[in-house]
Amino acid sequence: MKNKIAYMGLFLSFALILSYVESLVPFYFGVPGVKLGLANLAVLLALYRYGWKEALALNLARVFLSGFLFGNLFMVMYSLAGAAGSFMVMCLLKRAKGFSIIGVSMAGGVCHNIGQILVAYFVTRTAGVAFYLPVLLAAGLVTGLLIGLLAREAAKYMGKEFVKNL
Amino acid sequence: MREKIKRNDVYLFLVIAFAAFFLFFWRSCAASGRGTAAVVSRNGETIGSYPLHTDGRIVLTGDGGGRNVLVIRDGEAYMEEADCPDKLCVKQGPVGKNGESIICLPHKLAVQIIGGETGEADVLAR
Numbered sequence: 001m002k003n004k005i006a007y008m009g010l011f012l013s014f015a016l017i018l019s020y021v022e023s024l025v026p027f028y029f030g031v032p033g034v035k036l037g038l039a040n041l042a043v044l045l046a047l048y049r050y051g052w053k054e055a056l057a058l059n060l061a062r063v064f065l066s067g068f069l070f071g072n073l074f075m076v077m078y079s080l081a082g083a084a085g086s087f088m089v090m091c092l093l094k095r096a097k098g099f100s101i102i103g104v105s106m107a108g109g110v111c112h113n114i115g116q117i118l119v120a121y122f123v124t125r126t127a128g129v130a131f132y133l134p135v136l137l138a139a140g141l142v143t144g145l146l147i148g149l150l151a152r153e154a155a156k157y158m159g160k161e162f163v164k165n166l
Numbered sequence: 167m168r169e170k171i172k173r174n175d176v177y178l179f180l181v182i183a184f185a186a187f188f189l190f191f192w193r194s195c196a197a198s199g200r201g202t203a204a205v206v207s208r209n210g211e212t213i214g215s216y217p218l219h220t221d222g223r224i225v226l227t228g229d230g231g232g233r234n235v236l237v238i239r240d241g242e243a244y245m246e247e248a249d250c251p252d253k254l255c256v257k258q259g260p261v262g263k264n265g266e267s268i269i270c271l272p273h274k275l276a277v278q279i280i281g282g283e284t285g286e287a288d289v290l291a292r
Binding site for chain 1: 207210
């Protein structure tokens with residue numbers, strides 16, 4: 001594929017801009033761990049354009065870069081855990097064929113939040129964090145649905161050539 | 167391209183939505199009402215328990231020497247200040263319902279609200 005490195009650079013800057021937007025607007029829903037996950041839009045599109053290896057590289061790069069640009073080492077570790085679980089499930093569901101980009105995105109949102117709850121549990125050793133599980137499940141579902149719809153619309157405008165695996 | 171929502175997407179949505187609702191109702195049945203005390207733990211070890219009916223201001227030392235100030239007022243507990251970078255615990259605001267908690271991940275602190283009406287009813291039954 002031509003210009004792949006250039007496009008990967010574009011994807012990465014797209015992901016970073018989305019992270020920046022998310023860090024500017026305080027999407028705070030009153031429950032710890034609920035985030036919009038805008039940057040996942042770039043990861044999803046890269047996953048469908050190239051495949052899991054490229055999307056994984058993009059995902060790692062954006063977690064480290066956005067973590068250090070707009071956060072700190074602690075946030076990097078925290079979001080790595082969420083991103084790892086979410087990414088694996090998204091790759092599996094995409095491969096499973098029966099799901100559209102919307103289903104893949106919803107599963108990613110939900111798994112991201114489950115991953116964060118697990119981190120909270122292992123760090124604090126408090127089972128009480130499970131109290132927030134229902135809210136985080138619902139929130140991950142809704143944000144994942146939104147990001148999935150956005151990704152589908154974006155892919156529509158980018159065209160068949162650009163997002164060929166859709 | 168013109169990809170439609172697939173049947174599995176709908177199933178996935180329904181399963182997760184159902185799970186969330188189920189857990190939510192299960193949670194509201196298992197624990198409800200106002201809490202009676204705030205239990206503070208660090209690294210999973212309880213380091214203090216403070217009744218919610220006594221107003222107070224507690225300075226907590228987190229893992230790695232971090233500092234958090236927990237305030238108890240009008241039956242609710244909230245984190246007044248923290249020297250961690252993200253300050254999510256401060257942004258969270260007051261908690262007072264049975265089962266709610268404030269987590270400060272950088273300092274490995276957890277404030278959990280316990281007690282509530284179900285707890286007292288159990289004691290009376292015995």
